[in-house]
Amino acid sequence: MFSIGELSRRTKVKVPTIRYYEEMGLLAEAERTSGNQRRYDKAGLERLSFIRHARDLGFSIEAILSLIELQDHPDRSCETATDIAVSQLSDVREKIKRLKLLEKELTRISKGCDGLGVSEDCYVLASLSDHEHCENEH
């Protein structure tokens, strides 16, 4: 059994975040010492690692709650879990697509001023004022 600080060190999840996860129902309520401090075991560590990994992958708290429920009731869990992962994947792909368009335009905008002496009118500001300049939708 170890303290919340130790759990934090082992999982790289900050102490207040652990308490927050408990409050949100992602972590079961921890056992307590006689002095009311939380104590964790291997199971707690594993669950928190799971949560952290899922958060790193961009799953929302809500999605993780669903995944945890599936873990606890493993009948037919795989399909639903895959659905959640696939939907997360399409979110990520959507974001990448959008960011690439932004990258393109920001590159264009940033290059406008560079090296040239022309700074009477700022190209960056002009570009931002006028969406018509853009080469693609965003």
Next chain:
Amino acid sequence: MFSIGELSRRTKVKVPTIRYYEEMGLLAEAERTSGNQRRYDKAGLERLSFIRHARDLGFSIEAILSLIELQDHPDRSCETATDIAVSQLSDVREKIKRLKLLEKELTRISKGCDGLGVSEDCYVLASLSDHEHCENEH
């Protein structure tokens, strides 16, 4: 002169968001009718278009505030504006990089279950539990 609703229609920025931008100092306080309703002109429309475009490109409210200040004091504005745009660009590139790693792993995870009859242990859940499976850092 037109109303906040009309401004909203023309810029595709929602009415409460326009009021929020005013409160944040992005938009100058609008003129008012005798009945206290906001009225806008072409200048207001242009500034809001600028803000919307910048927000679409992922600039923070704070960054936009800086850009607006530059617009209002155009001496040497171009360098600073370019700096802001370049920094925004590198943010975007960072995000793309990260998301691509996530895409890779989510693809791997999502494929695990597909088509196979093996659903005793869910591959999605197992993958999320164990970071060691991952092929790259994220």
Next chain:
DNA sequence: TCTTGAACCTCTAGTCACTAGAGATTGTAA
């Protein structure tokens, strides 16, 4: 001119996933 109802006003509170701080208590090593 009057009436109706859509649009407007301000204010407060909620969203997500934490993060920060205050003030009090507990655990542990010297």
Next chain:
DNA sequence: TTACAATCTCTAGTGACTAGAGGTTCAAGA
């Protein structure tokens, strides 16, 4: 025993809005 780091709970703040309550104003049709 003592010192002090770590823990506890609670409230409030972050960014960029969004939602809702409850009240007022505008403008078009009768």
